[in-house]
Amino acid sequence: MKFKLIVLSALAAAATFTAAAQQATPTPAIYxxxxxxxxxxxRDAALKSDYAYERTRFMTNNIGPRLSGSAQAARAVExxxxxxRELGLEVRLQELKVPHWVRGIETGELTEFPGMAKGTTQKIVLTALGGSVATPESGLTAELVVVTSYEQLERLGRKGIxxxxxxxxxxxxxRLSDSGEGLKAYGQAVRFRGGGPSAASRLGAVAVLVRSAGASQMRLPHTGGTRYADDVKKIPAASVTYEDADLIDDLVKQGTTKMRLVLTPKTxxxxxxHNVIADLKGSERPDEIVIVSGHLDSWDLGTGALDDATGVAAAMQVPYLLKQLGLQPKRTIRVIAYMNEENGLVGGTEYAKAEANNIANHIAAIEADLGASHxxxxxxxxxxxxxxxxxxxLEVLREHGSGLIRTEGGVGADIGPLTQRGVPSFAPWFNTRTYFMYHHTAADTFDKVNPEELxxxxxxxxxxxxxxxxxxxxxPR
Amino acid sequence: MKFKLIVLSALAAAATFTAAAQQATPTPAIYxxxxxxxxxxxRDAALKSDYAYERTRFMTNNIGPRLSGSAQAARAVExxxxxxRELGLEVRLQELKVPHWVRGIETGELTEFPGMAKGTTQKIVLTALGGSVATPESGLTAELVVVTSYEQLERLGRKGIxxxxxxxxxxxxxRLSDSGEGLKAYGQAVRFRGGGPSAASRLGAVAVLVRSAGASQMRLPHTGGTRYADDVKKIPAASVTYEDADLIDDLVKQGTTKMRLVLTPKTxxxxxxHNVIADLKGSERPDEIVIVSGHLDSWDLGTGALDDATGVAAAMQVPYLLKQLGLQPKRTIRVIAYMNEENGLVGGTEYAKAEANNIANHIAAIEADLGASHxxxxxxxxxxxxxxxxxxxLEVLREHGSGLIRTEGGVGADIGPLTQRGVPSFAPWFNTRTYFMYHHTAADTFDKVNPEELxxxxxxxxxxxxxxxxxxxxxPR
Structure with a gap:
């Protein structure tokens, strides 16, 4: 996740619309x-096909959540x-060692707060951040303190924390997300998920909650990875819904508010x-590679439909369509279903390492990992x-409203290491308005996929x- | 809940717009x-006041869920x-005996389904229906069957069930709900919540799931009461999210699908x-009563903000505003915070019983129990x-867009017994488009209340x- 964040902030920084491509004179000699x-x-074969939709169905409904190291992730690789193989591609599995973290019980309740009815508690809806350590089995109880910035945390200091x-x-x-800039909104909100636990631990905090980095308005927490700095005591970390963050904020402002937190994840x-790597060999330049990809692992709360079964399925569909049309590409089209995007980025990192001496032959890399809206x-x-x-x-795509192009510093986490090494990189571009409602929640399920949009x-x-x-x-590169 | 359903279907049947009131010549002698x-x-004092908003905050954030029989419900009465009393009203508590049902553990998982990865399950998000009996503590496991009507259930018969x-x-x-007819959509969807468990039990089913009767699209189940017929074996009953209903439907169509269900509620x-009854005495006709009311109990998943802390708070605000303005009504304005609307309607029923010989003095009854949107x-x-x-x-209200009137067969569950006895009855009228997103879910929380709308x-x-x-x-009555 650390890497992903760097890519995302690069995205935000480099975001500029580029009209050049649309206006430039086509160069006939290119094609x-x-x-x-x-x-x-x-294009037309894709618009008529339900291949990707049915593969998404199987990965989500029939296999389910696919967190790295799980039996479902292994089944998805298979x-x-x-x-x-059924399409006749050359398939190999690239072996990886991936983090293996398993969610446990996770409950929160306010045990003391102003005005409470005797003998009652208020339930707090939360979910452990990926990679979090556990609380004691019986939980821990402590007073809550609310901050909205690292500066405020530092001002409170050890005495306050x-x-x-x-x-x-x-x-x-x-508002930013609704205007189509979901990635920017996410980039802003997600800062504390990665770094919050370490910063608070340095000041002696016993646990960290982060307000969900996402747009759900239905008391649904958004999970995501956290990462502890090497020099801190690891403390339990969870994401609370925005509703519960508001509740805590309100009560803490009124007076002493304590919470019991139980998290029992295991690492x-x-x-x-494995990464799954499947080649549709090129007819003229088989050594030159165009990657189409998504990531096969998902968070465990939902079934990883939009994040990212649709990306993998859309990539799988490319050779299917070409076979259907009897077309063989001149260069090799390589389908990659990356493993471990969500909590380690091992698949993307190891692929780039393994191909370190072959980067020049990677003509382009495409990854779809921002949902599946229009x-x-x-x-x-x-x-x-x-x-x-x-x-x-782009002109061919423009006929169906998909012909815009926008330049970014990075376009996909798994292909990021290739992008950084100079491989021209692409991703389907969505406005991500709805994506961050479902992102990393239990509601990222198959029904959210619209077959026409996919x-x-x-x-x-x-x-x-x-x-x-x-x-x-x-x-040019 | 049974009663509520009758009222709701009456609402649907009698729904007609009435322009008469707006067009008729005002009769000056009436006022x-x-x-x-x-x-x-x-009106203007109400639009400027945050009294109801702050009372809603306390009932939801500081007290919390208020299911009948709970410590929180008792605290809310207090x-x-x-x-x-602080406003100087005459307050009495009407004692009631209410159902006392407490939710327990509730989990569901598919243990067998086509294509599953060995050793895995698919999680099913569900919540027990109020009044449901428990499964054995270790749960029960059985094959799933899906129906969309009572006719289909009967056709499958004992052999299939x-x-x-x-x-x-x-x-x-x-679509119906989005068009503003949320009550109609709810009335249609809710039929199986009440009657489904008994119908299925008659054919030998071991448990019942109902697709949530509500508009949440975020994998959040809607609870609500169920009621067993006297002649059937009580079987456990839960509401599943629409996402999980879709998943089950998809897998059952593909092949044998089994589920383990654990529900440990206790009755x-x-x-x-108690009902809380508080009188602001009339100056001229103190024996004649105009009721302003809402219900104080709520379901236990959220904190019952829209259902119905806002209704109670808006009723409480009426005497507050009149005191603030130094106005004493000619008739008595009676605030009632009814208990047990959600799972028994004991408060509304017992109030009407107790006042059986005094119905004629009940000039009108108002209840707000359909949310708090504009x-x-x-x-x-x-x-x-x-x-x-x-x-x-209505003309006074029309200036702020609230001057329409619509006639219905019934307008509120708690005041329903009074309506049936001829007491002219009123409710604030909303389009209920968003209400059924939050209704009976964990997301019915204080943040959903817009202070201006309230x-x-x-x-x-x-x-x-x-x-x-x-x-x-x-x-005229």
Whole structure:
């Protein structure tokens, strides 16, 4: 998650609209006439296909949550490999050692607060942050203190924090998110999830709560990974719903408020898991690779439909469509179902390491990991000089409202290590307005996937991948 | 709850817009010039007041959920009585014996389904229906069967149902609800919550699930009361989220799907509780009564903010405002905080019984129990001949967009027994579009209350009550 945050803040910083690609004159020599004629066929096949939708169904409804190290994650690896073999692809599994953290009991209740009825408590809805250590089995009880910034935490100092449970009450910016900038809102809100526990522990806090980094308005907590600094005592950390954060804030303002917190997650030794790598070999330049990808692992509260079964399924659909149309790309299209995006990024990191001497052959990388609402086009991380290369395929996508392009510093966590090494990188671009309602909650389930919208995501992925695999010239990088 | 359902279906049946009241010529003799001049003052005081908002805060944040028989419900009785005494009202507590049901552990998981990863389960998010009996402590495991109607249940018969867990998968009509007819959508969806367990038990089912009767789209179950027929074996009953209902439906269609269900609620002997009855005595006709009311009990998942702390608080605010303005009504305004609306309706029933010989002195009854969004006006249950009496005060409310009136067969569960005995009955009228998102869920919490909207609810309640208490003529009934 640490890495993901860096990418996200790069996203926020580098966010600029680029009209150049739309306005530049197409360069006919970049694509053969045959390829240009095939792109609309690929798009139309994608728009008609339910391949990705049915694969999403299986990964979510029939397999379920797929947190790294779980039996479901292992089953998902098997499933994607089988499906890709069935399409005739060359499949290999890249072995990884991934974190293995398992959620336990998680309850919170206010045991003392102004005006309470004798013998009662107020329930606090919360969920452990991924990687959190446990409380004692019987829980811990301590006074609550609320802060909204690291500065405020420091001002309170050891005297104000020691022995307390600290709530980081940074509000998710709904207005920013509603305006389409969900990633920015998330980037702002998520700061305390990663760093809050360590900062509070340094001042002697006994546990940390963070207000959910997300847009749910239905008392549903958003989980996500936390990470302890090496030099601090690890203290239990959980995410509370915005409703419960508001409740705590209100009561703490009125007087002494205490909470009992029980979290019993367990961290096991790292588990063996895998990236699934499946190649549809290129006809002319088989050594050159265009990646289509998503991540196979998910958080454990929901079934990881939007995060990220749809991304994996849309990637799997690319070779399916090309086979269906009888098209073989000139370069190799490589489907990667990455493992462990959510709590370690081991899959993305290890893939880039393993291919360290082969980066130049990675012509492009596409990852879909921002949900599956209507795609407005593609996000691009790379040299601006490359933009004119995209005009022809963006025009094909534009007919269905998916022809915009926006440049970013990074576009996907798993392909981030490739982006950083200069591989031109792409992602379907959504406004993410609704994504952060469901993100990392129990409500990220199959029903949230709209089959028509997913078909459009598939069309963006397939058209982009096929075009890049068939370019007659290399991309500037 | 049984009674409530009758009222609701009456609502649906009798729903007609009535323009008569708006168009009729005001009858000056109904109100004194003084009263007519005071009504806008009452309205404006309500719009400026945060009295109801702060009382709602205390009942939800400081007291919490208030299910009948709980310590919190007892504390809420005390609180409302104290607050009313503080205003100088004559307060009495009407003793009641109320059901005392306490939620326990509640978990569901699919233990067998097509494609499952070995050794895994799929979690099912559910909550026990109020009044449900328990499963064995270790739970029960059985095959699932899905029906969408009682006809389908009957067609499957004992052969298809015996030994199974039946899911009643009636969908909540979001489109109807979004169009403002949330009550109709609720009335349709809720049929199986009350009657489903008995119907399935007759055919040998071992447990019942109902798809949540509500509009949450965030994997949050809606609870509510169920009621067993006298002639059936009581079987455990729970409400599942729409997401989990969809999941079960999908998997059952694919093949054998089994579920383990654990519900450990307990039913204790009936508990002593109270209606709070507080009178602001009338100056001219103290024996004649206009009721302003809401219900003090709530379901236990949330803190009963919209259902119905806001209703109680808006009623409490009526005497507060009149005292603030130095106005004494001609008739007595009686604040009632009813107990046990949610799972028995004991408070409303017993009040009407106790006043059986005094019904004629009950000039009108107002209850607010449909949330606290912007009020469009008032619902009215009574003789159409009474409508012209309302024109003057509706005009006062119309200036702030709350001047419409709509006639219904019944307008509130607690005052229903009075309505049935001919007491003209009123409720603030909302479109209920958002109400059924939060209704009976954990998300019915204080943050859902908008202070400005609640102030408007308060203005409708206070203006209506003061006008009715000061009429120079009796209402036709």
């Amino acid at each position: 053969s006439a045959k390829t240009l004629a095939e792109l609309p066929l690929v 499933y994607v490999a089988e499906e890709m 020691e022995g307390k449970i600290v709530l980081f009450n940074e509000k998710f910016d709904h 096991y030794p790292d588990a063996v898991s 795609p407005m086009g593609v996000l691009f991380a790379g040299k601006p000089e490359a933009l004119p290369f995209f005009t022809p395929f 078909a459009r995501v598939g069309s963006v992925m397939a058209v982009t991948a096929y075009a890049l695999a068939n370019m007659e010239q290399p991309l | 004194s010039a003084k009263t007519l001049a005071e009504l806008p003052l009452v 609180y409302v009585a104290e607050e009313m 015996e030994g199974k867990i039946v899911l009643f998968n009636e969908k909540f009509d979001h 204790y002997p009936d508990a002593v509780s 009020p469009m006006g008032v619902l009215f249950a009574g003789k159409p001949e009474a409508l012209p009496f309302f024109t003057p005060f 102030a408007r609810v308060g203005s409708v309640m206070a203006v209506t009550a003061y006008a009715l208490a000061n009429m120079e003529q009796p209402l």
